[in-house]
Amino acid sequence: MSINNLVTNLSRLTIKSLPITRWVHSSNPLLFKTTPILLGEPLKKKKRMDPAIVRAREERKKKKLEKAIRKLEKHARKLKPIGECEIPFDLLDTLNERKRSLPALSSEILDKRALLEKRWANYKREQRLIDVQMLDRIQYSQQRALDELRKESEELYQEAIQPDLLLMPYKVEGPVETPPIENYKSPDGDYKDVSKVW
Amino acid sequence: MFKLNCLLLQRCSNNVKYAIAIRKESGTVSKEKWDIFAAVCLERKPVITPKLNELEKEYEELSKTIEFERSVKSDFELRHESEVKNLEILKKGGELDVEGMLKQTAQDLKDSWSSEARQFQPADRITDADKKNDGKSLKRKLDKHLVFVTNQTIGKDKFYLLPQGSRQDGETLRQTAERVLKSIVGDELKAQIYSNAPIGFYKYKYPLEVRKENNVVGAKVFIYFARYLKGQLPQKLDYKWLDRMELDKTLPTPYKNSVQQFLIDE
Structure with a gap:
């Protein structure tokens, strides 16, 4: 190939570098003439595959993907197991042994408990109400401070109402x-x- | 309950009215000149839980018994029961395998554990600072919220007040609060100021001579809330850590109301 190129180039070189000199012959010199080789050949025939096999292959790929997706979905729904929530089987098996045999509660005790529960509920409700009032009182105090600040300076007020990122x-x-x-x-x-x- | 709810509603509507009144007022430009102060209410959270009252104790007892009634026996209890049974068999002259004899019984273990637990002495809920009534110590009244106050001269009189200082130009109010706190408590004590907004407000007028002299009517104090984190205070400082009751006695009257308005009840 390279030699061929060389020859071609040389032949051109001679044409270009040919000065008008004295000729022995009356006609122009013939010189070498080459043509570049195309190196062409007829195209290879593509192998024909059996369409059934192609389909089967694609199917297999698809199935594999689907399986992976299903696996991912399954794991996504699964939460971390919590040890305390799952009762071990040996405890479930011996559950009857483990039951306490306590005497039944008398109606007196039950009454007393019910009353205590009521008193407790009342107590908690009052506590809650006091809490809500307290929060309202604190909010009021802060709003008053902010309003007074705004009266003094709008700039300072704007600085004060920024969220505290620290x-x-x-x-x-x-x-x-x-x-x-x-x-x-x-x-x-x-x-x-x-x-x-x- | 209905009464309390009504009260609550009234309170809330008061706030709304107040807010509206403020809007209207802010339309007119105030000609009076006021000094702006920032103060910091530094509070220590309770270290230990407060004592339970009678009802709470009673209810605690009840919930414990109910929990016991609903529970099932543990492995340890089962082991103890089987050992008791075996002992009875032995007393009657029955035979037992030697392996069971050599082991420490559940009762033995229980006794050794409880004696070990008895040896441990938890720290006393009443500390030395409580006994000496040392107002400077942070270890006093562990079950109470404590507020930091320092002795300050306002005009001619001395008061125990929240640490405060005047705002300098170019500072936001929060920066003033931080600077003031640091200048008083030093570098060792760490505290965290909560939010950029002040939580309380107090204003007072200067005496007439001062008013005429400086052309300033009085001071507006914006109180920031901060929580004590760790560290000690400089010993030279004249300060106190006060609980709610003591605060009520120590702070001057109109000032007290402003401070108590934003403090959490005990």
């Missing part, structure tokens, strides 16, 4: 039964977390 990762440790002991060292060993990771 507040957001919010952590509270609630009140406990007894106060923490200072410099207390736990007598037990290391804490090991054995909860399963799902």
